[in-house]
Amino acid sequence: MNDIEIGKSFEFSNTFTNDDVFAFAEITKDDNPIHINDSYASNSIFGKRVVHGILVISMFSKIFGTIYPGNGGIYLSQTAKFLMPVFINEEILAKVTLRNFDYSKNRGTFITECFNSKGDLVLTGEAKILFPQQIKMK
Amino acid sequence: MNDIEIGKSFEFSNTFTNDDVFAFAEITKDDNPIHINDSYASNSIFGKRVVHGILVISMFSKIFGTIYPGNGGIYLSQTAKFLMPVFINEEILAKVTLRNFDYSKNRGTFITECFNSKGDLVLTGEAKILFPQQIKMK
Numbered sequence: 545m546n547d548i549e550i551g552k553s554f555e556f557s558n559t560f561t562n563d564d565v566f567a568f569a570e571i572t573k574d575d576n577p578i579h580i581n582d583s584y585a586s587n588s589i590f591g592k593r594v595v596h597g598i599l600v601i602s603m604f605s606k607i608f609g610t611i612y613p614g615n616g617g618i619y620l621s622q623t624a625k626f627l628m629p630v631f632i633n634e635e636i637l638a639k640v641t642l643r644n645f646d647y648s649k650n651r652g653t654f655i656t657e658c659f660n661s662k663g664d665l666v667l668t669g670e671a672k673i674l675f676p677q678q679i680k681m682k
Numbered sequence: 683m684n685d686i687e688i689g690k691s692f693e694f695s696n697t698f699t700n701d702d703v704f705a706f707a708e709i710t711k712d713d714n715p716i717h718i719n720d721s722y723a724s725n726s727i728f729g730k731r732v733v734h735g736i737l738v739i740s741m742f743s744k745i746f747g748t749i750y751p752g753n754g755g756i757y758l759s760q761t762a763k764f765l766m767p768v769f770i771n772e773e774i775l776a777k778v779t780l781r782n783f784d785y786s787k788n789r790g791t792f793i794t795e796c797f798n799s800k801g802d803l804v805l806t807g808e809a810k811i812l813f814p815q816q817i818k819m820k
Contacts, residue, residue: 556711558710558711560709564709567705567708567709568706568709568740571698571702571705571706571737571740572696572737572740572741572743572744573694573696573744573748574740574743574744574747574748575748576743576747576748576753577753578747578753579747584753588754589756596740596743597743597757597760598736598739598740598743598760599709599710601736601739601760602706602709602710602712602734602736603710605710605712605714605734605735605736606710606711606712609712609714609716609717610711610712610713610714615714615715615716615722616726618727618764619735619764620763620764621761621762621763621764622735622736622739622761622762622764623759623760623761623762623807624759624760624761625758625759626756626757626758626759669761
């Protein structure tokens with residue numbers, strides 16, 4: 545279990561593969577051709593298939609649920625602006641930064657960002673997490 | 683292709699199965715035990731395993747990308763407040779309602795909501811979509 549330190553960041557990198565995108569399309573029934581159809585996507589504004597934006601957001605859930613604050617936290621909210629497309633097999637870095645913490649409510653607010661391998665900010669937003677009871681104050 | 687009509691809603695129902703949750707945990711590496719470990723979840727505040735919140739949000743992406751406005755739209759942003767847990771094998775209704783449309787920017791703002799089979803609002807938020815060029819004005 546981690547301490548609470550305003551300004552501290554936690555990161556996770558992931559590369560969504562072709563199989564990941566097809567599996568996600570099957571689970572969610574989101575078979576928009578921009579994600580799964582090469583010829584459609586090649587004629588689109590993006591020029592090739594893109595990863596579902598929601599799949600990119602999932603990287604924050606991974607961090608909050610398994611890294612910090614970790615098991616026992618409760619996801620209260622998430623916002624996301626999709627700034628740039630994320631392509632298949634592109635390594636993405638997700639970064640969450642604790643912006644403030646409400647001790648009376650045991651809630652943390654995080655800035656949530658994703659960057660591609662060129663360092664471009666592809667997604668930005670904010671999340672609120674109800675922290676597990678065991679978190680120690682610093 | 684659909685017309686633009688403020689206040690009009692579009693819906694999609696889905697039931698996330700145990701297989702869906704495990705597949706999503708594998709794709710995203712979000713293996714928080716609240717989603718995949720029965721004994722852990724039975725001792726949690728929820729009493730049993732819950733579906734990843736991000737997987738529930740995906741229902742809006744399905745609607746926007748394949749139902750309305752459909753192929754060619756671009757997801758600009760999504761916000762979500764997680765109000766209640768969604769359990770495995772629970773039928774969820776996602777509903778998006780066009781709240782306003784900016785003709786100069788060709789952008790629609792939607793209220794986005796999910797309800798469980800009891801009619802409880804489990805998730806609420808807002809999305810902005812850049813509409814496909816072909817959308818006709820009403």
